Amino acid sequence: MEDFQVEIPEIEFPEMELEMEEGADMEVGDENIEDIEVGEFESQKPSRPKVRNPNRRAPQKSEGPRIVQVKVKDYLRCSVLTLTFCNVMFLGTAALICSLQALKRKFKRDVKGARKFSCCALFANIAAVILTIITVIIVIVLKNEYFTNCM
Structure with missing residues (x-):
């Protein structure tokens, strides 16, 4: 998980x-x-x-806007693992593409776009893992049914 910085302008209040x-x-x-x-x-x-x-609080005398760090997860590692082991219906590929888009938006300092693609990558990863588990269970059940009917 990498972080980047967003500039927020400093607001000065008059002395009271x-x-x-x-x-x-x-x-x-x-x-x-x-x-x-x-x-x-x-x-x-x-x-x-x-x-x-x-x-x-006394106003801080600083030149320029204040810098705040915003963390957006891109789920790139999870997407690579999903692509490698759980690529059912190409959801691993979709997750990897969304993760790369989130990383690209993060470097462009587009927080909303990065969060949107990050969320898409997360849902694609979860869906791919769940569909892979369901597919493995169905294959095991059908294999057992096939071998019990043959004998």
Whole structure:
């Protein structure tokens, strides 16, 4: 299973500042807030300290969009095994073709197309294995019936 990266643009939110009421005791571990001492600004009326929202994350300063890894299974190994051992009604071949298309779409960074072909490959693999098991059971039963009627 291989993974690839999809670019997601970064969304920046504006700064939100909250003003606290007088007498409200709230400790904030923000280094940008300065304490105002009583004797420091006697001529000016002391303003209320502005507190950042503690639940809000600070915007990350990055250049360009954020990169997220998306994993899409292509079931290529399973398709090769199905083609080799369980190729009833050419479902193994169909599974291999769908797996290769999923791999191709994955490298083109088409997530929806890769998932569609991956799902198709998975269903073809499952159907091929089930039909192979049913075919083997039918052949064994018919062989036993044939040999018991001959003797």
